[in-house]
Amino acid sequence: MADREDAAGDAAADADAAADTDAGPAAANAEVRELPESTVERIAAGEVVTRPSRVVAELVENSLDAGATRVDVAVDGDGTDRIRVADDGRGMSRADAALAVEPHTTSKLRDAADLESVGTLGFRGEALASVADAADLTVTTNDGGDVGTEVTVADGEVSVSDAGRARGTTVTVTDLFADRPARRESLASPAREFARISSLVAEYAVLRPGVAFSLTHDGTETVSTPGTGVTDALLAVYDRETASQSTAFEHRADVDFAGRTGALRVDGALAYPSTTRSTREHVHVAVNGRPVRNEALRAAVAQGYGSLLPSGREPVAALRLDVPAWAVDPNVHPAKTRVALRAADAVADAVESGVRDALTTADLRRSGEVAMDLDSSLAPVDGVDSDFADAAVIGQFRDLYLLCEADGDLLVVDQHAAHERVNYERLRESLADEAVPSASLDPAETVSLDPGAAAAAEAYRDELGRLGFDVEPFGGTTYRVTAVPAPLGRVADADALRDVLAALRDDAGTVGDDAGGRGGDAGVRDALLADLACHPSLKAGDALDDEAATKLLRRLGECEQPYACPHGRPTVLSVDEATLAAGFERDSARR
Numbered sequence: 097m098a099d100r101e102d103a104a105g106d107a108a109a110d111a112d113a114a115a116d117t118d119a120g121p122a123a124a125n126a127e128v129r130e131l132p133e134s135t136v137e138r139i140a141a142g143e144v145v146t147r148p149s150r151v152v153a154e155l156v157e158n159s160l161d162a163g164a165t166r167v168d169v170a171v172d173g174d175g176t177d178r179i180r181v182a183d184d185g186r187g188m189s190r191a192d193a194a195l196a197v198e199p200h201t202t203s204k205l206r207d208a209a210d211l212e213s214v215g216t217l218g219f220r221g222e223a224l225a226s227v228a229d230a231a232d233l234t235v236t237t238n239d240g241g242d243v244g245t246e247v248t249v250a251d252g253e254v255s256v257s258d259a260g261r262a263r264g265t266t267v268t269v270t271d272l273f274a275d276r277p278a279r280r281e282s283l284a285s286p287a288r289e290f291a292r293i294s295s296l297v298a299e300y301a302v303l304r305p306g307v308a309f310s311l312t313h314d315g316t317e318t319v320s321t322p323g324t325g326v327t328d329a330l331l332a333v334y335d336r337e338t339a340s341q342s343t344a345f346e347h348r349a350d351v352d353f354a355g356r357t358g359a360l361r362v363d364g365a366l367a368y369p370s371t372t373r374s375t376r377e378h379v380h381v382a383v384n385g386r387p388v389r390n391e392a393l394r395a396a397v398a399q400g401y402g403s404l405l406p407s408g409r410e411p412v413a414a415l416r417l418d419v420p421a422w423a424v425d426p427n428v429h430p431a432k433t434r435v436a437l438r439a440a441d442a443v444a445d446a447v448e449s450g451v452r453d454a455l456t457t458a459d460l461r462r463s464g465e466v467a468m469d470l471d472s473s474l475a476p477v478d479g480v481d482s483d484f485a486d487a488a489v490i491g492q493f494r495d496l497y498l499l500c501e502a503d504g505d506l507l508v509v510d511q512h513a514a515h516e517r518v519n520y521e522r523l524r525e526s527l528a529d530e531a532v533p534s535a536s537l538d539p540a541e542t543v544s545l546d547p548g549a550a551a552a553a554e555a556y557r558d559e560l561g562r563l564g565f566d567v568e569p570f571g572g573t574t575y576r577v578t579a580v581p582a583p584l585g586r587v588a589d590a591d592a593l594r595d596v597l598a599a600l601r602d603d604a605g606t607v608g609d610d611a612g613g614r615g616g617d618a619g620v621r622d623a624l625l626a627d628l629a630c631h632p633s634l635k636a637g638d639a640l641d642d643e644a645a646t647k648l649l650r651r652l653g654e655c656e657q658p659y660a661c662p663h664g665r666p667t668v669l670s671v672d673e674a675t676l677a678a679g680f681e682r683d684s685a686r687r
Contacts, residue, residue: 400451
């Protein structure tokens with residue numbers, strides 16, 4: 097059963113706020129205590145703080161576990177100078193605060209048996225001790241008493257004193273990795289390290305929309321969400337278009353979790369198919385309140401969109417998945433960014449079904465122009481033979497596939513993929529090793545970026561210039577675009593800046609700790625050209641006469657790699673006569 101709400105509805109905001117208020121630890125008033133050795137042996141990750149973003153993640157999760165309705169993050173430089181996380185959660189007593197900085201101490205778990213019912217983001221009791229081992233740490237907290245507590249850990253020494261603070265906790269981390277020069281040298285540039293933090297906070301903001309988040313970098317606020325629901329969170333993290341062109345939804349189902357039935361609930365917001373990105377990094381997923389990187393669930397969201405998504409594009413979505421605590425194991429990754437789900441396939445099917453049902457009734461109307469340039473792109477190349485010179489076009493199927501005969505075989509050609517390959521190779525060959533030409537925008541356009549992309553725009557200013565962009569800050573996370581790439585007169589949309597920044601971030605591994613590179617500027621340049629080639633290419637529903645279809649087939653055969661589009665999808669399928677004969681149970685093709 098699926099229940100849907102208006103994206104801007106008060107009910108959605110109230111539900112979000114209530115869910116986040118109730119998302120604190122099960123043992124709300126439990127004391128901090130040291131875990132038994134047997135439990136430590138089972139759950140300890142030997143966690144080592146590897147970079148500033150991991151510090152932010154651990155501290156934000158502590159705030160959420162404390163029932164905070166507001167979390168303020170402040171970062172100086174790349175985060176090694178100072179990180180400060182303040183919340184309005186329950187706070188700690190003096191005894192609990194003093195014990196919390198010791199290894200394997202927590203209020204969230206009693207023994208290993210509690211893992212089946214743990215409802216908190218943290219549970220190992222390693223975070224504060226690990227941070228204190230790599231930096232100077234100050235914890236200022238108050239559980240509602242007249243006087244607060246300040247616990248300071250510096251050079252291995254712990255001191256406890258009175259402090260003035262309202263209910264809640266503030267954790268300040270300074271001089272991170274000061275005594276570990278090798279670790280500091282392994283970090284990326286300050287801008288790229290901050291981009292990791294910015295992406296992290298933005299993800300928490302859209303997946304815990306009932307909590308108000310802010311992020312300040314070197315005294316300038318870069319993220320601020322009001323904690324009033326998912327639509328307002330999308331508005332703050334993305335832009336007005338993404339927030340307004342989205343639908344809030346809720347889907348419930350009973351799932352067989354490997355022999356044990358349990359209730360599944362998924363809710364959140366889905367941006368309309370007219371608002372897309374080039375990667376799935378903008379499909380945000382939380383399992384029982386924990387942001388996770390689960391490619392199967394991300395794929396399920398994309399599959400729920402089905403054919404609504406343009407080719408090569410990915411959706412923008414924020415989904416919160418709630419399943420019984422016993423159906424998920426959060427203790428499978430040191431950073432807890434991955435979880436193990438029972439009946440993972442059934443869960444993915446339920447997510448896909450919920451997304452599909454929500455989009456079935458949403459108003460997805462969109463408008464746009466189909467750009468076609470057959471005359472120039474299909475002109476033959478002098479001195480180059482075509483692999484399909486002898487092929488004959490015999491028809492078109494559903495205004496999408498060309499049916500052709502060649503050497504006794506039936507060829508089925510995807511006309512969009514074929515035209516995209518043709519356009520891509522023309523662009524690539526025309527530029528060779530030159531910088532990508534630009535076209536000035538008059539008037540200039542403004543583009544709202546998510547916080548991680550805004551940080552990347554600063555970090556990759558030179559690379560953007562070589563790729564044909566001219567951008568400058570225009571306040572907050574908005575950038576003014578005065579020039580865009582324009583190879584062969586193909587003028588990119590200003591919004592292409594988002595895709596290029598995503599590619600640059602992926603190449604440097606700034607989106608995830610284990611993201612891989614794609615070949616530096618050259619890889620990003622090729623991805624940009626592939627996107628530019630896509631937009632003016634033939635689309636599904638574009639009818640071709642026999643002459644145009646023949647030109648397309650001949651020109652495809654002249655390409656260096658005619659059998660795949662620049663995004664890797666096949667352009668041609670071949671069905672030989674023997675296959676057809678076997679399908680019709682004929683003894684041979686000619687009898």
